[in-house]
Amino acid sequence: xxxxxxxxxxxxxxxxxxxxxxxxxxxxxxxxxxxxxxxxxxxxxxxxxxxxxxxxxxxxxxxxxxxxxxxxxxxxxxxxxxxxxxxxxxxxxxxxxxxxxxxxxxxxxxxxxxxxxxxxxxxxxxxxxxxxxxxxxxxxxxxxxxxxxxxxxxxxxxxxxxxxxxxxxxxxxxxxxxxxxxxxxxxxxxxxxxxxxxxxxxxxxxxxxxxxxxxxxxxxxxxxxxxxxxxxxxxxxxxxxxxxxxxxxxxxxxxxxxxxxxxxxxxxxxxxxxxxxxxxxxxxxxxxxxxxxxxxxxxxxxxxxxxxxxxxxxxxxxxxxxxxxxxxxxxxxxxxxxxxxxxxxxxxxxxxxxxxxxxxxxxxxxxxxxxxxxxxxxxxxxxxxxxxxxxxxxxxxxxxxxxxxxxxxxxxxxxxxxxxxxxxxxxxxxxxxxxxxxxxxxxxxxxxxxxxxxxxxxxxxxxxxxxxxxxxxxxxxxxxxxxxxxxxxxxxxxxxxxxxxxxxxxxxxxxxxxxxxxxxxxxxxxxxxxxxxxxxxxxxxxxxxxxxxxxxxxxxxxxxxxxxxxxxxxxxxxxxxxxxxxxxxxxxxxxxxxxxxxxxxxxxxxxxxxxxxxxxx
Numbered sequence: 001x002x003x004x005x006x007x008x009x010x011x012x013x014x015x016x017x018x019x020x021x022x023x024x025x026x027x028x029x030x031x032x033x034x035x036x037x038x039x040x041x042x043x044x045x046x047x048x049x050x051x052x053x054x055x056x057x058x059x060x061x062x063x064x065x066x067x068x069x070x071x072x073x074x075x076x077x078x079x080x081x082x083x084x085x086x087x088x089x090x091x092x093x094x095x096x097x098x099x100x101x102x103x104x105x106x107x108x109x110x111x112x113x114x115x116x117x118x119x120x121x122x123x124x125x126x127x128x129x130x131x132x133x134x135x136x137x138x139x140x141x142x143x144x145x146x147x148x149x150x151x152x153x154x155x156x157x158x159x160x161x162x163x164x165x166x167x168x169x170x171x172x173x174x175x176x177x178x179x180x181x182x183x184x185x186x187x188x189x190x191x192x193x194x195x196x197x198x199x200x201x202x203x204x205x206x207x208x209x210x211x212x213x214x215x216x217x218x219x220x221x222x223x224x225x226x227x228x229x230x231x232x233x234x235x236x237x238x239x240x241x242x243x244x245x246x247x248x249x250x251x252x253x254x255x256x257x258x259x260x261x262x263x264x265x266x267x268x269x270x271x272x273x274x275x276x277x278x279x280x281x282x283x284x285x286x287x288x289x290x291x292x293x294x295x296x297x298x299x300x301x302x303x304x305x306x307x308x309x310x311x312x313x314x315x316x317x318x319x320x321x322x323x324x325x326x327x328x329x330x331x332x333x334x335x336x337x338x339x340x341x342x343x344x345x346x347x348x349x350x351x352x353x354x355x356x357x358x359x360x361x362x363x364x365x366x367x368x369x370x371x372x373x374x375x376x377x378x379x380x381x382x383x384x385x386x387x388x389x390x391x392x393x394x395x396x397x398x399x400x401x402x403x404x405x406x407x408x409x410x411x412x413x414x415x416x417x418x419x420x421x422x423x424x425x426x427x428x429x430x431x432x433x434x435x436x437x438x439x440x441x442x443x444x445x446x447x448x449x450x451x452x453x454x455x456x457x458x459x460x461x462x463x464x465x466x467x468x469x470x471x472x473x474x475x476x477x478x479x480x481x482x483x484x485x486x487x488x489x490x491x492x493x494x495x496x497x498x499x500x501x502x503x504x505x506x507x508x509x510x511x512x513x514x515x516x517x518x519x520x521x522x523x524x525x526x527x528x529x530x531x532x533x534x535x536x537x538x539x540x541x542x543x544x545x546x547x548x549x550x551x552x553x554x555x556x557x558x559x560x561x562x563x564x565x566x567x568x569x570x571x572x573x574x575x576x577x578x579x580x581x582x583x584x585x586x587x588x589x590x591x592x593x594x595x596x597x598x599x600x601x602x603x604x605x606x607x608x609x610x611x612x613x614x615x616x617x
Contacts, residue, residue, distance in 0.1 A: 023236045025052055043072050043080035050087040054094055055239065056277050061091055082111040082120040086127070093131050094279075101131055122151035122160050129167060138171045145171075158195035162188040166204060173210065182211050202231040202240040206247045213251050221251050238275045242268045249287065258295055262288065282311040296441070298448050309455065427482050443481055450474040454507070461584065462503040462617040465493070465535065472533065475510055479517055487521045487529030494536045497545060503617035504545070505584050508577055509533070512549050512610050515574065520553020520608055523562060529553065538613065544589060547612045555597055555605030585615040 028049045035042065050064035065087035072080025089104035105124045112120030125148035132141035145164050152160035165188030173181035185207050192200040205228035212221035225244050232240035245268035252261035265288050272281040285308035292301035352365075424447050431440035453471045457463050469491055476489050513533070521529035532550040553559075574593070581592035591613075598607040 025049065025056075028052070038071055038074070040075060040077050040080065043068055043075065043077055044083070046071070047080065047083040047087060050084075051090065054087070054090050055279065056275060058091065058094065061087070065091065078111055078115045079117055079120065082108045082115075082117055085111065086120070086123055089124075090127060093127070093134070098131050098135060102128070118151050118155050119157060119160070122148045122155075122157065125151065126160065126164055126167065129164075133167065133171060133174075138175065141171055142168060158191045159197045159200060162192040162195060162197070162200045162204075164188075165191065166200065166207065169207060173207070173214075178211055178214055181207075185211070198231050198235045199237055199240055202228045202237065203243065205231070206240075206243050209244075209247050209251065213247075213254055216254075218251060218255055222248075225251070238271050239277065239280075242271045242275070242277070242280055245271065246284070246287070249291075253291070258291055261291055265291065278311060282308055285311060293448065293452070296445060298444070301448070305452065305455070309459075312459065423482065424478060439481075443478065446474055446478055450478065457506040460506055463506045465497065465502050465504055468504060468506070468509065469493075472509060472513065475513070476531075483517075483522065487517065487531055489531040489533070491533045492535070496537055497535050502545060504614045505581065508581065508614065509547060509549070509612065511574055511577055512612065516549060516551040516553065516608065516610070519559040520551040520555070523554045523559065524552070527552070541588075544585070544613050544615050547614055549610045549612070550598075550607065552598075552607040556595070556608055557597070558605060581613070581615070585613075589613045589615065 028045055031045055032042070032049075046064045046068045050061045050068060053061035053064065065084055068080055068087060069084035072078075072084060085104045085108040089101045089108065092098070092101035092104060105128050108120060108124045111117070112124065125144045129141045129144035129148065132138070132144065145167050149161055149164040149168075151157075152164060165184045169181040169184030169188065171181075172178075172184060185204055189201070189204045189208075192204055205224045209221040209224035209228065212218070212224060225248050228247070229241060229244040232238075232244060245264045248264040249261040249268070252258070252264065265284055269281060269284045269288070272278075272284060285304050289301045289304035289308060292298070292304065424443070428440050428443050428447070431437070431443060450471065453467070453474065457467070457471065472491065480487070480489075513531070516531055517529075521531060530552045532548075534548045534550075536546050536548070538544050538546050578593050581589065585592065593613075594611040596609040596611070597605060598609055600606040
């Protein structure tokens with residue numbers, strides 16, 4: 001597909017419109033270079049650097065957060081210690097470690113309370129609210145955001161109040177309460193203007209554009225986005241330009257102008273590269289892939305989907321390395337501090353002993369030194385044993401994670417059965433040969449969607465049950481098309497499960513369904529095949545649910561006699577799934593898979609029933 005002339009023009013224009021460096025970050029770095037004094041002002045500056053770099057460069061952000069904490073500890077600067085813990089909490093949340101993030105916010109709140117640092121409390125409460133937004137626990141998020149707003153109001157912190165209101169509005173927007181969202185954003189906008197913060201103003205104009213997009217007032221949406229982009233561009237805030245570009249793309253998608261949407265997504269992509277923000281770059285690749293997929297340009301869609309997957313793995317690896325380096329540095333520093341304190345204490349004792357001339361005191365000092373040496377040796381022995389135990393536990397945990405990852409990869413290979421892929425492509429080819437392009441197109445679209453969902457699910461150990469059902473339906477519809485509606489199926493959920501929308505292990509159920517179709521239903525000679533998939537609660541355990549898969553096929557005994565060519569592949573897939581379920585349940589589910597042969601009143605085989613115990617997250 002050739003780009004339109006205007007698209008080419010704007011892509012060429014990008015190289016002159018974006019600024020590679022963030023002016024605010026550069027100003028902070030220049031200040032640190034010129035001012036080498038290790039004082040409280042340096043603590044505040046390194047904190048600001050860590051905060052701003054948290055969305056740009058995780059490794060550098062961890063470094064400056066650690067420098068903030070170390071210098072604050074040396075100076076006895078409690079406010080700096082509080083800000084360092086806030087930085088740690090933000091970085092943990094960026095990496096999805098919400099439990100660690102909560103622990104750091106708790107430390108920050110305790111420090112802020114001890115010195116009556118109201119701004120530290122309000123920042124912590126606001127960011128805890130943002131964590132709950134990411135976890136989709138909106139009531140808890142509103143509770144903490146309102147606490148933050150009250151504190152900011154008490155100290156007349158206008159920018160903080162504007163941020164609180166923007167987050168509250170985002171929650172209402174997510175809940176589709178658009179008038180409620182607009183009310184919060186209007187209040188936040190007035191405070192943002194009074195605080196003269198360009199970033200919050202730019203963000204709120206993007207929010208207004210989202211509102212006008214939803215009510216289909218696209219002219220106002222574009223007007224708001226032009227203002228947002230102008231503010232961000234004027235202040236060289238590339239990150240906020242990226243947000244406006246993505247919003248532009250969304251509006252163009254809504255008015256069915258995918259070429260214009262692609263233009264702005266490419267502008268956003270170029271900006272993220274100049275900024276070095278791999279998280280945003282990864283997300284934009286996914287949006288571009290979705291755009292091409294919606295237009296059935298599958299080759300381009302698959303290209304950007306692969307770029308998204310590759311960068312997603314890289315971002316995860318970079319974050320892990322940055323976090324590991326931080327933990328290692330902190331551990332080594334802690335050991336050095338303890339050693340210094342111990343040596344200092346020993347020096348004080350020795351000086352006191354030298355001053356004392358009395359032989360009795362000298363003898364007591366010698367005895368004390370011997371006792372201290374014994375305790376020290378015992379401590380070293382204990383420390384060595386503890387360290388070895390920790391290494392052993394880490395090794396076991398690493399082996400467990402590796403085995404679980406290998407099982408997930410094997411599960412993905414099982415789900416992406418090469419026989420199924422080959423047969424699907426062959427079916428598409430047959431439809432084309434028969435001059436049935438409409439059927440071939442529909443089949444190809446469903447096949448591409450299924451492959452995409454399987455790749456997305458492969459990145460997660462658990463997915464929501466409704467996402468698993470979508471994959472199963474896509475797979476079953478493809479099999480129905482291939483086999484000329486030779487069977488019918490139903491998927492049912494108990495009301496409690498449907499309301500809860502649990503997370504279950506990804507890529508677990510499809511091998512059992514494929515087994516039922518190929519070995520049971522397709523070999524059935526009399527009557528129409530019926531496949532039933534039913535999700536229900538397990539009364540004896542709140543930590544699992546049950547999926548019952550029932551077919552009215554020929555039964556396992558007769559299927560074994562036929563020596564189906566897929567038997568070896570499927571048996572491996574079922575074995576892998578069983579081992580994976582055992583590990584995910586940490587051994588609490590002793591027998592996760594149960595098979596039952598069904599018989600009619602004459603004792604003849606009339607199908608198979610499989611009960612699968614699924615741990616829930």
